[in-house]
Amino acid sequence: MNKVKFWFQNRRTQLKTQTERYENSILKQENEQLKVEILAMKEAVKKLVCSICGGKATIPDKSIQEHKLLIENARLKEDLNNMTNRMMGKSSVPVEARPMTGFNTPIQRNAYLEQASNAMEELLKLGTVNAPLWIKNTEGGGETLNFEEYVRFFSPCLGPKPAGYVSEATRASGMISMTCATLVEALMNSQLWRDMFVGMIGSSSTMEVISKGIEGSRNGALQLMKAEIQIVSSLVPVRVVKFVRFAKQRAEGVWIVVDLSIDYGMKGRLTRRCPSGCILQDMKNGFSKVTWIEHTEYDEQLLPQQYRRLVRSGVGFGAQRWISALLRHCEGLKYTMSPTLNQHLFLGTKRNLKCLAQRMKSIFCAGVCLSGGGQWDLISHAPGKPRIMTRKCISGVGEPLRMIACATISVWIAAKHRHLFDLLLTKQLRCVWDVICHGIANETMVHFPLGQDEISRNCISILKSNETTSDMTGSLIVYTTMDFPTVTLVVNGGDTSSDAFFPSGLCIVPSYNDNGECGSMVTVGHQILLPDLGTSYLTIETVSMIHELMSRTILGIQEIVRHSQQ
Template structure:
């Protein structure tokens, strides 16, 4: 569930409102026709993963005739291949050393014992790294690699042959296992259908049915059975082409349910946009993605479930820190070595969230819902390619390529652009995991990224009370040099992009959704003018206002901003312009944005309370006309009174100002807080408060973002405090001039001076 879907499709009040987003359970397709269609869909979407427990390893043993047939085919091939043509029978990391495969007569020389050469871990790491980039190296690459690793060229050649064979064999075994399970399931259902046909029952009264009464139904079953068998043959043929060998087809007879209709799986309790279709992927590239996703999932689960010595706490018993030595000893990195100059940021957080596992998984796998669930953390997100949409209409086994821009609300911290794989897997009933891992090392990138995402994500487990236990892991390597000195303690501690911020934001957003979907909606309206539809419109307008504020602070690609370089502006003040788009909610002209960040020796809670106090508004806001403001409407968005949307009115000095109101949204959690506001016209707000379309209300947001400074305790002469970001957006009629830039710069400078004076921290 996201705010956009909720505000479009549900009412904030009204009889019979239900919190369906957190308690619905999805059901698998039922009935024989449902299982038959489930099989054909599953065969068309690979890779598929359906292991019952937390084990992530591919099945390495095969049962049945498929493995025996392959062994017989190899033993009867006839003749003996030379050593140069035959890959080593051992694993891709162990190669045989000795004479080359010349034709020798066993009668001339006694057979000598074969000697095996085991590669060193450094050699294996180099070979694996090249294999991810080029599974089929040419002669020149093999020669260069053999010199660098002190190996013979034939050893390098054999290693790559064995590695390719190993990858193909693992994929074949895994998919054969899935197909065999589906065949067994259909066979069992077919037997039950045959048994039901022998003893037909009347669907109306439940008593025995006369044989002649089911002849028409039986005819429909046979027609549907023939159609499904043809579809199964077609899918098996396609699977055979992918695997490079004929796929054995089942001879069982398929059937459908007694009513002739398949059971449609229920939704996850939240509205969902249409899923992107699966896109064709090169088989070698698909195998590499699959291998990377499985390795990343394995590492995520280990990091989520392990405690000491992998995770250790500081001397003060505070946040957890990753033991890098133990991490490198226990697992090999999924995406290669850390680039020079990069540092590691790792964090873990566990929390209870008022959402069920299916709803959360659906939110994470939909890029639009994901971005709306974390509005101040994600500047932009998109799904670039769907490799697998999952099995049987669920997200189990879903694998997709995604792109995202992650942000801290400050112009001093660049936006993190990441390209990554997102893989979802169900480990047990009510237990899901979603993992992300960067793919820049296995795809040709135009520029080297400033950060790469090591296996990160969350493990979600349903709780009996409708909540979910979420264990979130964030693991990133990044270039610290691009971050301003002021924000380095915050970012390196994991509080900027780390797990604590993800979980805190998730808890706040889910609590907000639960409250807005309850009845009645908590509010402190000072008049009865605002309607239930008006609350919806106000919330949508506030959401757009906050999103535009975040985009202006971080210069994200949501809007096309142009940075200005001027001499009359402070070094830490970022000034940007953009042309207003042709949209009813955009004021015509050029938008000028200015933002800066400062450190204040004040706690984040005290700073937040200062900004949201209407009685103290005149101490920093020029829109207050020198006096306190009055709250006209209040819509709660959480248990904390600081999470709300308000409508404020200032004392009017003249007739022009009497037609102005202030729309404000405030949000706070353990990771930080924001206060965003914008002036709006009274006639336009009357339309919104009566349930009108809020998209036609033009606004330019300003506000504050507050986060802890990351110091944690006294450090020398500096005490722990807050990092405050101040941002304003104003409208200019034409291209910005020196005067307009100075105006917005002076507005920021004057506001900061008033804030410091009011909080008595001018020095």
């Protein structure tokens, strides 16, 4: 009896097992079939053209779901309007023919949201895939994109590259002493972003906030921005870009911030920003790992030959420059705010010195690059001669006070940029090239290091007032004269925001040929407060004096280099 019972139990178990196996095989077949269908649908979607933006159509991202009802409602209204127009005999402009210049309708907003989501997916892939997609960059560090591999796996978010444009794409990584959330907040705030990359960004603004994010965070934040991105040289045009910036939290402690041009193809736009931005990952002790990617397409014909290789390699505008500036900013904050570092200076003094240096650098770079919205009048600009501009200096009550002249010139010097930077900072040689301090004792009253790397020489000093910064992408020396009461005010932590400064300085970037670094491009800039002439025009004597000032600076630099090579 027990044998019969066990036989039935075993038989039932066998039948159950066979049934489960059969059902599993059916499910596997259905699963495979679904995979094939999904792949086919994805391929079909890739080939579709979005009727709104003209770009490729994509499946909406999760961050778009909150807009779904609003978008559907707007789409129905659009269909109703089109049907009404047709019935009444009115012409209807097709959606794809409308210029993408605003966010007037939810459909337009959704179009940009989808474009930004596509850009973010591309940025994520570019940030995680290594060789052969990325090649080690021998000029300036980081990595350079292998465009042959890129075109095999990616469909351009902005469509075909315009005729005559060239591509530049680089990637670099670094560890910074800042959390992901703090960095994302700074990147989404145009003023904080500009302050973080002072000298690189001439001006920045948030034109429109499309989405503030969800649940009080920056997750899903999308906004329209405009910026002037620059190399400190009078020969290199400032890159004016208009783009959407999209921030999203991909996982716990992992954020992505991506930029994408939206004014590409518009007349006068000579640069377009392909998916660019950073992938952020929180680490221990308040640090973050940052992977920065810069991908742009630009009209190279506007660049002088001396700077073309620098820009195409990514040293001029590439990822390594952004990472280096970010590292320098974070290290400067640490040395400014830490109670244990630079203990010989009061906290108020350190803050004052940092703010003063930021202002000096910003004013100097704006004068050289003509960025930041200042109204300059051209006085003279001949090949091989300094460019001289003037503008009105406005007092605190908004009335014209005096005229400021800004003279700048860029020349090639036969010395590698780090070697030249070290020579120019040698105290005994300063009076050879710095005509302002000629005959003045060059003693350091206050020295404020902004990093522990002795090689970098990043610091603020009060000789007059002097800031130096350097990394593998270039070096900068900015200085201005200060009277003793102002120095006392700075050291005692007083407010100097209303004091006027007219900084001068040098920017040094590496120059490359087929054999590597072959010298430096040096940009010299001087800002001079002129006598009250009552006009923006300069006398012949004043122009001659400015030419003499610039000539003595260049000849002094060349003399230092010549003696160092003997």
